[in-house]
Amino acid sequence: MTVAEKSARKFAKETPLGRTRRARKIHRILAEVYPNAKCELDFETPFQLLIATVLSAQTTDIRVNAVTPGLFAAFPDAHSLAVANLIEVEELIRSTGFYRAKARNIVKLANELVDEYDGVVPNRLDKLVKLAGVGRKTANVVLGNAFDTPGLTVDTHMGRLARRFGWTEETDPVKAEHEIAALFPKRDLTLLSHRVIFHGRRICHSRRPACGACPLAALCPSFGIGELDPDKARSMLRFEMAPEATVADAAAPESSNAATSDASELDASESDAVENDR
Numbered sequence: 338m339t340v341a342e343k344s345a346r347k348f349a350k351e352t353p354l355g356r357t358r359r360a361r362k363i364h365r366i367l368a369e370v371y372p373n374a375k376c377e378l379d380f381e382t383p384f385q386l387l388i389a390t391v392l393s394a395q396t397t398d399i400r401v402n403a404v405t406p407g408l409f410a411a412f413p414d415a416h417s418l419a420v421a422n423l424i425e426v427e428e429l430i431r432s433t434g435f436y437r438a439k440a441r442n443i444v445k446l447a448n449e450l451v452d453e454y455d456g457v458v459p460n461r462l463d464k465l466v467k468l469a470g471v472g473r474k475t476a477n478v479v480l481g482n483a484f485d486t487p488g489l490t491v492d493t494h495m496g497r498l499a500r501r502f503g504w505t506e507e508t509d510p511v512k513a514e515h516e517i518a519a520l521f522p523k524r525d526l527t528l529l530s531h532r533v534i535f536h537g538r539r540i541c542h543s544r545r546p547a548c549g550a551c552p553l554a555a556l557c558p559s560f561g562i563g564e565l566d567p568d569k570a571r572s573m574l575r576f577e578m579a580p581e582a583t584v585a586d587a588a589a590p591e592s593s594n595a596a597t598s599d600a601s602e603l604d605a606s607e608s609d610a611v612e613n614d615r
């Protein structure tokens with residue numbers, strides 16, 4: 338029997354209560370391992386976070402953070418973006434990819450905000466998801482980080498890790514969101530999202546997780562699906578945990594998202610298409 342099979346068998350008869358307890362233990366460990374986990378998009382207002390999150394589809398947060406200062410200097414609010422020249426917006430956001438669709442979406446979104454909410458971003462999920470280019474994932478990011486309304490972000494990392502943890506078997510993001518959220522107090526959902534996403538970016542990689550260097554090994558039914566050799570596994574860690582990381586990386590891990598963040602992991606099956614985020 339392989340290590341992965343033994344790990345799966347260890348949790349095969351787990352009760353729902355046992356699963357909830359184990360999920361919360363995993364969250365406590367993640368909180369210790371990633372004390373700086375937070376939203377990696379730069380923003381000052383709900384409007385800025387909403388636009389930045391729409392722009393973050395299929396690109397890295399760092400690329401978005403590189404264009405948003407210029408974008409928000411030219412168009413600081415929904416009223417100014419609503420009447421923006423589309424070509425000018427496209428040029429400002431070009432490096433984020435899919436810039437034509439994204440420019441169309443954010444200008445349309447700004448018009449909807451002006452027409453329906455006098456330019457103010459609504460703080461309700463049902464209203465946010467009706468805006469152009471805004472899906473549940475984007476809406477939960479905005480609610481959790483700009484309005485302090487706890488929400489679970491089911492992106493590619495959360496979906497993958499939640500299935501590896503045995504928190505859900507669902508591949509449908511909305512169904513997965515409900516199953517995962519049921520395991521935790523509502524107030525924990527925003528930080529839980531950041532911590533799981535941090536773990537996915539640093540240790541539990543999509544193609545080859547670094548199981549041999551994972552602090553969740555004893556609690557994970559998927560332990561053994563990735564690299565088990567401790568030295569090899571450590572060499573696979575990324576950002577501030579990478580063997581070559583500097584003291585500055587450890588002090589400001591969010592900035593280290595720059596060079597190698599999600600871009601290297603994006604593929605057609607795992608990334609949300611811009612138009613699909615509805």
Ligand code: SF4
Pocket residue numbers: 501540541542546547548549551552553554557558559560561562563
């Ligand atoms: S790295 Fe391995 S042990 Fe750690 S959470 Fe991912 S699958 Fe589980």
